[in-house]
Amino acid sequence: xxxxxxxxxxxxxxxxxxxxxxxxxxxxxxxxxPIEIMVGERRLDEDARAALMAQMGLDQPxxxxxxxxxxxxxxxxxxxxxxxxxPVSAEFAVLFPATVELALAALVLALVLGLPLGIAxxxxxxxxxxxxxMAVATVGNSMPVFWWGLILIMFFSVGLELTPVSGRVGIxxxxxxxxxxxxxxxxxxxxxxxxxxxxxxxxxxxxxPATVLGTIPMAVVARMTRSAMLEVLREDYMRTARAKGLSPxxxxxxxxxxxxxxxxxxVLGLQVGSLLGGAVLTETIFSWPGIGKWLIDAIARRDYxxxxxxxxxxxxxxxxxxxIVDLLYGVVNPRLRGGGH
Amino acid sequence: xxxxxxxxxxxxxxxAPPGPFKEFxxxxxxxxxxTIAFFVFVAVVLSALFAPWLAPHDPIQQFRDHMLTPPLWQxxxxxxxxxxxxxxGRCMLSRLLHGGRISLMIGAAAVTLAxxxxxxxxxxxxxxxxxxxxxxxxxxxxxxxxxxLLLAIGVISILGPGLINTIIAIAxxxxxxxxxxxxxxxxxxxxRDYVTASRVAGAGTLRLMFITVLPNCLGxxxxxxxxxFSSAILETxxxxxxxxxxxxxxxxxxxxxxxxxxxxxxxxxxxxMPGLTILIxxxxxxxxxxxxxxALDPKLRSA
Numbered sequence: 151x152x153x154x155x156x157x158x159x160x161x162x163x164x165x166x167x168x169x170x171x172x173x174x175x176x177x178x179x180x181x182x183x184p185i186e187i188m189v190g191e192r193r194l195d196e197d198a199r200a201a202l203m204a205q206m207g208l209d210q211p212x213x214x215x216x217x218x219x220x221x222x223x224x225x226x227x228x229x230x231x232x233x234x235x236x237p238v239s240a241e242f243a244v245l246f247p248a249t250v251e252l253a254l255a256a257l258v259l260a261l262v263l264g265l266p267l268g269i270a271x272x273x274x275x276x277x278x279x280x281x282x283x284m285a286v287a288t289v290g291n292s293m294p295v296f297w298w299g300l301i302l303i304m305f306f307s308v309g310l311e312l313t314p315v316s317g318r319v320g321i322x323x324x325x326x327x328x329x330x331x332x333x334x335x336x337x338x339x340x341x342x343x344x345x346x347x348x349x350x351x352x353x354x355x356x357x358x359p360a361t362v363l364g365t366i367p368m369a370v371v372a373r374m375t376r377s378a379m380l381e382v383l384r385e386d387y388m389r390t391a392r393a394k395g396l397s398p399x400x401x402x403x404x405x406x407x408x409x410x411x412x413x414x415x416x417v418l419g420l421q422v423g424s425l426l427g428g429a430v431l432t433e434t435i436f437s438w439p440g441i442g443k444w445l446i447d448a449i450a451r452r453d454y455x456x457x458x459x460x461x462x463x464x465x466x467x468x469x470x471x472x473x474i475v476d477l478l479y480g481v482v483n484p485r486l487r488g489g490g491h
Numbered sequence: 492x493x494x495x496x497x498x499x500x501x502x503x504x505x506x507a508p509p510g511p512f513k514e515f516x517x518x519x520x521x522x523x524x525x526t527i528a529f530f531v532f533v534a535v536v537l538s539a540l541f542a543p544w545l546a547p548h549d550p551i552q553q554f555r556d557h558m559l560t561p562p563l564w565q566x567x568x569x570x571x572x573x574x575x576x577x578x579x580g581r582c583m584l585s586r587l588l589h590g591g592r593i594s595l596m597i598g599a600a601a602v603t604l605a606x607x608x609x610x611x612x613x614x615x616x617x618x619x620x621x622x623x624x625x626x627x628x629x630x631x632x633x634x635x636x637x638x639x640l641l642l643a644i645g646v647i648s649i650l651g652p653g654l655i656n657t658i659i660a661i662a663x664x665x666x667x668x669x670x671x672x673x674x675x676x677x678x679x680x681x682x683r684d685y686v687t688a689s690r691v692a693g694a695g696t697l698r699l700m701f702i703t704v705l706p707n708c709l710g711x712x713x714x715x716x717x718x719x720f721s722s723a724i725l726e727t728x729x730x731x732x733x734x735x736x737x738x739x740x741x742x743x744x745x746x747x748x749x750x751x752x753x754x755x756x757x758x759x760x761x762x763x764m765p766g767l768t769i770l771i772x773x774x775x776x777x778x779x780x781x782x783x784x785x786a787l788d789p790k791l792r793s794a
Contacts, residue, residue: 167634288777300752423638
């Protein structure tokens with residue numbers, strides 16, 4: 151397992167370097183003078199301009215600039231926001247847990263709904279239930295995320311007035327940041343008696359965004375679970391298990407599901423990319439203060455250091471999650487543990 | 492050596508075997524969903540193609556006396572505006588029809604712009620020496636390290652929003668996928684005897700690449716290009732929705748939705764119509780793609 155991890159990390163080095171090169175090039179590729187574009191309407195005198203150039207290292211030759219940039223990155227320095235003047239890494243540390251919370255909630259929802267639906271559809275192949283699940287999954291897979299969000303807001307927030315439209319918790323609550331996850335922090339605040347009803351408010355705020363972001367993964371999981379289950383149900387060892395007199399539940403879940411999970415984990419790993427892209431859209435619709443909304447706001451404000459860091463961080467998260475998925479295969483499928491693939 | 496020839500399997504039925512196209516049509520139409528989707532897609536394409544003649548109004552003309560008119564079937568609807576009007580009094584139907592031109596055009600252009608260089612790079616990586624192959628694939632890995640929409644957003648943040656830049660951004664995001672696919676398919680084909688035979692017969696590398704190998708890699712490429720077309724349409728709409736894509740007043744489906752957000756309570760139709768149009772178009776293309784995969788890839792048939 152450990153050697154597999156090291157091997158994977160080694161193959162990632164060129165990709166990581168490439169990604170930093172892309173992020174580095176981002177600011178330098180903007181047509182025109184980067185300083186002028188970044189400063190925009192704000193006028194700068196020559197001294198301030200030179201100071202900004204030096205601060206961003208733009209007065210050095212390109213290879214030197216790149217090495218300086220790499221050096222900064224290794225120290226965890228992602229630059230400073232032009233708008234808030236705060237270090238980008240500090241802003242990121244606050245916003246990142248919000249995105250993780252949203253993405254995890256979406257994944258949990260996708261698995262909790264997608265797995266049982268897929269299994270049930272496979273066991274009742276050809277029934278109206280199977281056809282219904284597949285129809286819903288097919289539509290869900292093609293869903294424009296941003297529109298789906300608006301429709302849910304229209305129905306649940308505007309129509310039924312059940313859920314709030316934006317943010318992570320009601321503004322009347324004052325929640326101390328402990329873990330960065332609003333569900334946990336709000337529950338702690340409730341338990342300590344600081345607030346009451348904060349946890350419920352946090353859940354209600356999370357419900358719609360997680361549903362929106364979880365829809366496509368849910369559809370994919372349901373489809374994949376169904377086809378993997380159908381595949382597995384035909385296997386000889388399933389017949390053997392049934393013939394041995396094992397209970398149907400044990401046959402389906404212990405013998406069947408475990409083997410059906412391998413392709414499901416694979417597609418789930420492939421979903422991480424669309425989850426990150428979807429998070430940008432979902433966060434924008436629901437004013438969810440995560441890195442997706444941060445990135446879009448930064449582009450609108452021409453806050454290029456934030457854009458640069460946002461893109462770099464997204465790529466690193468994506469690479470990291472894919473690495474974890476690769477390692478998960480080893481757990482789900484012992485045959486891969488030797489690192490043959 | 493002594494492998495028995497299965498004469499039963501080779502014995503001809505009395506009729507001639509169907510040609511490849513006929514067989515493809517038979518396999519495709521066996522899938523009812525894909526067949527319906529095909530006709531829906533043709534309808535979408537035709538309505539976009541003939542939008543200037545089908546649309547009752549100019550898509551950017553503002554009828555200031557008829558702002559937020561509901562659709563025909565609701566109280567207050569006007570026959571003049573069958574699907575109602577938006578916040579500036581523009582005809583929704585006309586905007587949706589013209590929006591189809593933009594979305595389909597961007598989708599087609601982005602797929603072409605990604606597919607052609609992607610295939611060439613993939614074939615070069617398959618045929619080139621180890622060094623060239625590694626260089627190409629490492630660059631593709633870097634591009635693949637960013638999810639499509641985020642890569643497109645990054646490209647837009649450099650180039651600025653707009654129609655042409657949307658095409659470029661989406662194409663850049665899709666290119667590495669095609670390169671990988673083309674390389675994989677080409678490597679699999681190159682191990683086969685017919686390629687060796689062709690090489691022994693003296694075919695040059697270019698001939699091997701484009702005439703011998705490429706036609707046999709087209710199946711997976713066509714399937715992926717179809718699915719890539721629908722995701723390009725979705726990404727175009729997503730960028731438009733974020734304000735990073737096609738700019739107003741051009742009637743693009745995603746940017747129509749973004750403008751409609753403020754009228755969710757008063758005028759639900761300005762939200763539902765563009766989204767439904769996107770969903771139907773994308774769904775039709777995806778179902779068609781599924782049908783294509785089943786028809787073109789016999790291994791996956793009945794899976």
